[in-house]
Amino acid sequence: xxxxRIYQFLIVYCVGILFLLMIKYAFSLSNYVIPxxxxxxxxxxxxxxxxxxxxxxxxxxTILGQLISIIMAFTVGIAGRKSSWIGSFIxxxxxxxxxxxxxxxxxxxxxxxxxxxxxxxxxxxxxxxxPLLLSVLxxxxxxxxxxxxxxxxTGRMRWQLEVKIRAxxxxxxxxxxxxxxxxxxxxxTIVAEFIAADAGIGYGIRIALYQSDLAxxxxxxxxxxxxxxxxxxMLETIGENIKSxxxxxxxxxxx
Amino acid sequence: MTHLKTGIYKIKQxxxxxxxxxxxIAVGQPFCAAKEVKLDYRLKWLFNxxxxxxxxxxxxxxxxxxxxxxxxxxxxxxxxxxKELELGYADFGVASADxxxxxxxxxxxxxxxxxxxxxxxxxxxxxxxxxxxxxxxxLKGRNIGVTFGGNDETIMNTLLARAGLLKSEVKITGxxxxxxxxxxxxxxxxxxxxxxxxxxxxxxLAKEGEDVLFFNPADFGIKFVANxxxxxxxxxxxxxxxxxxxxxxxxxxxxxxxxxxxEAVCLEVVKRLDKGNSDEIRQKQLVVTRxxxxxxxxxxxxxxxxxxxxxxxxxxxxxxxxxxxxFIEKHLILP
Numbered sequence: 060x061x062x063x064r065i066y067q068f069l070i071v072y073c074v075g076i077l078f079l080l081m082i083k084y085a086f087s088l089s090n091y092v093i094p095x096x097x098x099x100x101x102x103x104x105x106x107x108x109x110x111x112x113x114x115x116x117x118x119x120x121t122i123l124g125q126l127i128s129i130i131m132a133f134t135v136g137i138a139g140r141k142s143s144w145i146g147s148f149i150x151x152x153x154x155x156x157x158x159x160x161x162x163x164x165x166x167x168x169x170x171x172x173x174x175x176x177x178x179x180x181x182x183x184x185x186x187x188x189x190p191l192l193l194s195v196l197x198x199x200x201x202x203x204x205x206x207x208x209x210x211x212x213t214g215r216m217r218w219q220l221e222v223k224i225r226a227x228x229x230x231x232x233x234x235x236x237x238x239x240x241x242x243x244x245x246x247x248t249i250v251a252e253f254i255a256a257d258a259g260i261g262y263g264i265r266i267a268l269y270q271s272d273l274a275x276x277x278x279x280x281x282x283x284x285x286x287x288x289x290x291x292x293m294l295e296t297i298g299e300n301i302k303s304x305x306x307x308x309x310x311x312x313x314x
Numbered sequence: 315m316t317h318l319k320t321g322i323y324k325i326k327q328x329x330x331x332x333x334x335x336x337x338x339i340a341v342g343q344p345f346c347a348a349k350e351v352k353l354d355y356r357l358k359w360l361f362n363x364x365x366x367x368x369x370x371x372x373x374x375x376x377x378x379x380x381x382x383x384x385x386x387x388x389x390x391x392x393x394x395x396x397k398e399l400e401l402g403y404a405d406f407g408v409a410s411a412d413x414x415x416x417x418x419x420x421x422x423x424x425x426x427x428x429x430x431x432x433x434x435x436x437x438x439x440x441x442x443x444x445x446x447x448x449x450x451x452x453l454k455g456r457n458i459g460v461t462f463g464g465n466d467e468t469i470m471n472t473l474l475a476r477a478g479l480l481k482s483e484v485k486i487t488g489x490x491x492x493x494x495x496x497x498x499x500x501x502x503x504x505x506x507x508x509x510x511x512x513x514x515x516x517x518x519l520a521k522e523g524e525d526v527l528f529f530n531p532a533d534f535g536i537k538f539v540a541n542x543x544x545x546x547x548x549x550x551x552x553x554x555x556x557x558x559x560x561x562x563x564x565x566x567x568x569x570x571x572x573x574x575x576x577e578a579v580c581l582e583v584v585k586r587l588d589k590g591n592s593d594e595i596r597q598k599q600l601v602v603t604r605x606x607x608x609x610x611x612x613x614x615x616x617x618x619x620x621x622x623x624x625x626x627x628x629x630x631x632x633x634x635x636x637x638x639x640x641f642i643e644k645h646l647i648l649p
Contacts, residue, residue: 091420092397098420170494257462257488266463270635271394271416 061292068288072281094274102274107282110263110275114282117248117259118290120176124183125244129237131188136195137222150196157189161247165254179251179259186247187240194236198229234298241291245283350383351556356404357389358541361587363599364435364510366580367568367607367615368408373583376567380559388587396424399546406549406560411539411626411642412465418640423547426623427561427647428616430568431540433532433606436466437508439515442525444502450477450534459489459501466505468633469531469538475632476534503529509602514595537622538629550647565616572604572615618646 076099083093090098139150161182172178199222206224210216226233252261260279267275357365368386371377377384387404389395395407396417408430409417417424438458440447447453450473460467474484487501493515496504506512508528516526531538543564550557571580581596588596608615620643627642 086401088400089417089421089423091417091422092400094420166492166494169492254490268392269461269463271397271413 061289061296064288064292064295065285068284072284076277091271092273094277099274099277102272103278103281106263106275106278110260110279110282113258113260113263114279114286117245117252117261117283118286120179120183120248120251120259121241121244122290124180124248125187125237125241127180127184128188128191128240128244131184132191132195135192136199137218139196140199140222153189153192156185161186161250162254165251169254175256179248179256182251182254183244183247186250187244190243191236191240194232198233199225201225201229203228230302234295234302238291238294238298241294242287245287245290249283350381351559352383352385353377353405353556353560354385354387354398354403355560356387356393356395356398356407358393358395358408358410359389359510361388361584362510362591363581363584363588363596363603364507365408366584366600366603367430367564367571369583369587370571370580371564371567373586374567374570374579376563376570377560380563382556382559382563384560384563396422396544399424399544399549405556406543406545408541409544410465410541411623412468412630412635414542414544414645415627415630415636415640415642418642418645419636419638424544425547425550425645425647426542426544426618427550427557428543428565429539429618429623430542430616431606432609432613432617432619433530434469434538434540435508435510435512435603435606436469436538436540437506437512437531438503438529439496439506439512439526440503440529441499441519442527446527447503447529450474451479453477453503454479454483455485457485457487457500457502459487459496459504461490461505462488464505465538468629468635469536470505471633472538472629473531473534473536476536509599509606513598513602514591517595517598536629537619537625539619539622539626542618543616561616565614568607568615572608574604618648620646620648 076096079093080096082088083095094102135153138145139147139153164185165178165182168178168181172181203224206228207216207221210220210224248259249261249264252259253265256262260283264276264279267273267279355368357368359365361369372384372386389408394413395404395409396413398404399407400422406427409424414424414426440456445452453474458470460470470486474481487495489495489501489504493504493511495501496515504515506515506528508530512528519526543561545557570576577597577600581593581600584596584600585593591599623642623646627636627640630636631639
């Protein structure tokens with residue numbers, strides 16, 4: 060799973076670079092518009108140590124941001140699963156907050172939290188959590204009638220049990236969404252760094268853009284792609300392990 | 315019956331006249347259109363008073379008078395006129411000197427045909443209740459804002475080096491478009507474009523009862539060229555007539571836009587495109603822009619300051635922004 064993710068990314072990246080190089084040579088564009096392969100390698104040698112550190116800095120915020128968004132999404136999703144007034148209020152609030160573009164909210168966040176770690180974390184969480192919330196709401200709001208019926212008629216149903224049944228029955232879906240949300244968390248962190256931060260790969264990209272240095276952007280994109288592929292691959296592997304363990308325990312229960 | 319015949323005859327005459335003029339217009343149109351040259355002109359920044367002359371040229375028919383149909387396109391941080399020249403999205407553009415020199419160092423075939431700003435608008439604002447910065451050495455111990463990667467960082471580095479100050483003797487803080495750290499006094503000396511952000515900040519702080527001063531690196535011998543008009547080498551070689559017509563129209567419009575007697579008209583045409591600022595701000599911005607574009611009556615707008623360009627290149631070389639000299643003077647098209 061992990062290696063497949065990496066080589067798939069490498070294929071996509073190389074195809075993208077080759078396409079740009081084809082355009083460069085077909086239209087005789089200068090290195091200022093699209094850098095040559097030699098230039099990219101040279102720049103990679105210069106900036107790689109800094110950018111590797113920056114990407115891991117971004118990844119650390121991404122992981123934390125994703126964790127927060129998972130907690131937020133499950134809390135809101137579980138609280139909002141009922142079609143009660145509170146449930147519908149939570150959903151509407153969540154939808155509304157997501158409707159505001161993050162670039163408009165960013166200045167308010169920066170005034171309150173400054174342009175450091177906390178702002179990056181909050182923005183990463185905000186961008187990541189909404190798709191998670193939708194999935195969690197979808198899972199938690201859909202009853203598993205066959206199983207739940209038994210507990211309801213025997214009077215043993217509690218909200219914790221309801222949540223467990225629904226999560227267990229939709230585990231595959233939840234794992235896929237959580238793994239997929241890693242890219243959103245990464246994108247959110249990079250956006251936050253791009254808008255206002257003084258660390259991370261998003262900040263590095265911003266400086267490279269100031270200098271119209273596309274070679275640096277290519278290096279940054281490569282590192283982001285590799286790191287996110289590894290991270291996502293790891294999440295998927297963990298998810299597969301959890302699923303197989305739960306399947307075994309489910310089988311044991313049935314036996 | 316006779317009246318009817320006369321009436322029909324008149325209708326026929328009118329019909330023939332319409333057909334005749336219609337044919338004349340239809341036949342004549344392609345010839346007229348053939349004379350008019352369509353061009354794209356990419357600005358460096360958003361429509362505001364700092365591009366008053368460019369807006370004026372379009373609005374007041376300076377381009378049309380030279381039989382040019384110019385699409386004046388708004389700029390932004392993401393847009394790069396030099397790249398657009400090479401990709402064929404623009405025929406002329408506005409770029410800063412550092413952009414031009416960096417592009418030349420990477421093989422772009424770009425030339426400078428006019429220098430719009432004679433004084434770089436990139437300056438630093440600070441509160442008047444703080445000690446005045448009379449010499450660069452007065453920066454010692456201050457918290458100075460710079461845009462990392464931007465040309466203000468290069469200018470500040472040069473200034474500090476000339477003043478003999480080490481970076482450890484000042485506090486450098488990375489800044490962006492959000493002025494909050496300056497308002498909250500976290501950063502003491504903040505980089506601004508003197509004629510746009512500088513005016514807005516000064517006005518805003520004045521309303522709070524605070525006075526400000528500006529620190530201009532040019533006062534201490536740092537000549538780092540700002541916005542200039544650029545085009546491709548091939549345009550100059552293949553269409554010198556179009557370049558001459560474009561430049562005459564553009565610089566003529568800038569002269570007219572900066573003339574104090576045309577202030578009201580200029581502000582009116584800028585207002586049509588710049589909806590974000592008040593009349594008061596635009597008027598103040600125009601006054602400051604005038605001092606940067608035409609600092610003295612005897613300076614012709616568009617004059618290329620070759621020494622300043624050479625100094626800009628030397629600074630960039632020293633700051634390792636470029637690997638080797640591009641001999642910028644060879645890429646300046648002087649009148």
